[in-house]
Amino acid sequence: MNALDLAHKLRAAFGAVLAEPAEFRGEVTLKLTDPEAIGRICGFAKLELGFDFLLDITSIDNYGEDPRWTIVYHLYGLAHQAHLRIKTDVSEEKSELPTVSHVWRTANWHEREIYDLMGIRFRGHPDLRRIIMWEGYPYHPLRKDFPVTGKPSELPGVAFSKAAPIEGGPFVTVPGGKDAMAREPRVRTPED
Amino acid sequence: MQSTAEIGYDSRLETDVIATRLDAALNWFRKNSLWPMPMGLACCAIELMGTGASRFDISRFGMEVMRFSPRQSDVMIVAGTVTYKMATAVKRIYDQMAEPKWVIAMGACASTGGMYRSYAVLQGVDNVIPVDFYVAGCPPRPEALLDALMKLQQKVMKEPLLATLKQPGPALAQN
Numbered sequence: 001m002n003a004l005d006l007a008h009k010l011r012a013a014f015g016a017v018l019a020e021p022a023e024f025r026g027e028v029t030l031k032l033t034d035p036e037a038i039g040r041i042c043g044f045a046k047l048e049l050g051f052d053f054l055l056d057i058t059s060i061d062n063y064g065e066d067p068r069w070t071i072v073y074h075l076y077g078l079a080h081q082a083h084l085r086i087k088t089d090v091s092e093e094k095s096e097l098p099t100v101s102h103v104w105r106t107a108n109w110h111e112r113e114i115y116d117l118m119g120i121r122f123r124g125h126p127d128l129r130r131i132i133m134w135e136g137y138p139y140h141p142l143r144k145d146f147p148v149t150g151k152p153s154e155l156p157g158v159a160f161s162k163a164a165p166i167e168g169g170p171f172v173t174v175p176g177g178k179d180a181m182a183r184e185p186r187v188r189t190p191e192d
Numbered sequence: 193m194q195s196t197a198e199i200g201y202d203s204r205l206e207t208d209v210i211a212t213r214l215d216a217a218l219n220w221f222r223k224n225s226l227w228p229m230p231m232g233l234a235c236c237a238i239e240l241m242g243t244g245a246s247r248f249d250i251s252r253f254g255m256e257v258m259r260f261s262p263r264q265s266d267v268m269i270v271a272g273t274v275t276y277k278m279a280t281a282v283k284r285i286y287d288q289m290a291e292p293k294w295v296i297a298m299g300a301c302a303s304t305g306g307m308y309r310s311y312a313v314l315q316g317v318d319n320v321i322p323v324d325f326y327v328a329g330c331p332p333r334p335e336a337l338l339d340a341l342m343k344l345q346q347k348v349m350k351e352p353l354l355a356t357l358k359q360p361g362p363a364l365a366q367n
Contacts, residue, residue: 133312134277141311150311162277164309 003028003082004051010084013044032088035071035097037125042073042084042100051075053083054104057111059118063144068092069120090120099125107167117142137161215353222266222292222353224254224344229265229289231282235274236299243296243334255341262288267344268338270319272316273301286321291360294348297323298341300330 003131006026007021018041019031030037047050055074056190067089075084090097099122101107111122112131119140122128130137139146149164168187179182232240244250244258259265262285274282284357286295300306301328301366305315317323325340 132277134280139311146311148311149309161311162315164305164311164313164315166309167310 001080001082003084004070006051006077006082010041010045014041019043022055023157027083027085029085029087032086035088038071038073038086038088039098039103040099042176045075045084046103048076050079052083054106054110055080056102057100057107057114059114059120059142061118061142061144063079066091069095069118071097071114072121074111088130095119096121098123098178099190102148103123116140119143216349218353219349219351223348224343226253226255226294226344226348227257227259227265227266228255229262229268229285230258230260231268231270231285232272233270233274233278234301236271238301239294239331239334239337240269240271240298243337248334248338250338250341253338253341253345258263262286263290265289267294267296267341269298270302270317270323271298271331273306274317275307275312276314277312279314279317280301282317283320291341292351294324294344295321296325296337296344297326298327298337298340300328304329310339313340 003022004023007030008104010030011018011021013039017032017037019033022029022031032041033183040056053076054093055076056072057074058072060070060113062074069090071088071090072176073086075086076082088097097120099107101111101122107130108126111125112127112129114120115122115125115128116130116132117140129135133141139151141150147163148170149166150161152163153161170187171185172188173185174183174188221332230237230240242248244256250256262268266287266289268286270282286293295317297303301308301313302317303323305313307330309315314320325344327336327340329336
């Protein structure tokens with residue numbers, strides 16, 4: 001059974017909340033219109049369709065657009081070896097959706113990472129703490145409006161942070177330049 | 193015609209007695225048993241391991257005893273990228289080391305943040321602990337680290353040990 005058949009089965013079970021499966025270069029993507037249904041859909045995909053392995057959960061910041069967040073679930077079945085991708089959008093005002101950590105236990109850390117770096121909360125998560133930045137850090141650094149050099153923050157004790165000095169950077173490499181001067185990392189403004 | 197002269201300790205003349213200053217003798221003990229605390233955080237730690245292995249042989253200087261307990265070590269070699277999250281642990285381990293203690297910042301990242309001009313990386317470990325020697329390189333060659341350790345030996349030899357015996361070290365003095 002291939003991924004497209006499985007995606008159609010999933011859509012037959014849930015109907016309206018799932019859009020028609022889109023196939024691109026052999027990869028199947030399902031768009032989920034209602035993020036509140038993600039827990040039920042993932043539970044069905046694991047128990048009934050054999051997607052026993054959650055490869056990854058990622059989040060996309062569509063900065064300047066509405067809805068701002070896209071959460072992407074990468075599913076895989078070790079028995080049928082089919083990949084399936086489920087995408088769902090969450091607005092910035094809400095920034096919250098149900099957890100799938102009760103379906104796959106590995107989702108626990110994936111969801112903590114998304115919460116830490118992007119600031120999207122997962123309702124029902126057993127232990128939603130920061131996983132990469134330190135406890136008490138006030139920002140979510142993978143958001144598009146967060147500068148790469150960071151913002152100053154203060155935590156009593158030693159875990160302070162300052163914006164990194166960058167000397168007019170960031171330094172950008174241009175592949176395919178005619179000589180080393182044109183290729184090497186330099187401060188490059190967009191009009192260069 | 194080349195002539196040779198006996199310098200230093202001559203067992204035929206001096207037998208069992210050596211005259212020196214207590215400062216110099218104690219510092220001499222210290223400098224020849226500088227036990228490192230290997231704070232290996234990134235790729236510099238590989239060069240640190242190379243320094244400890246047979247080709248570069250750190251034990252020529254009495255520093256081969258890498259101690260993973262801060263209680264037993266004298267010099268912390270910060271080898272690698274210090275993130276803010278790790279900086280709390282580095283500071284804690286430094287505070288747990290017994291006086292006298294020294295710090296070597298090995299490589300560009302530990303000295304200045306290196307190429308990581310990022311929200312996550314501490315821009316030089318001297319923001320949280322006092323550093324005695326900085327080693328340039330990305331990563332530095334083992335010879336460079338050994339050079340820093342030999343310079344540290346020279347510094348240890350010059351320390352007024354008895355005059356500052358009961359005084360707080362740099363970690364306490366800065367507060």
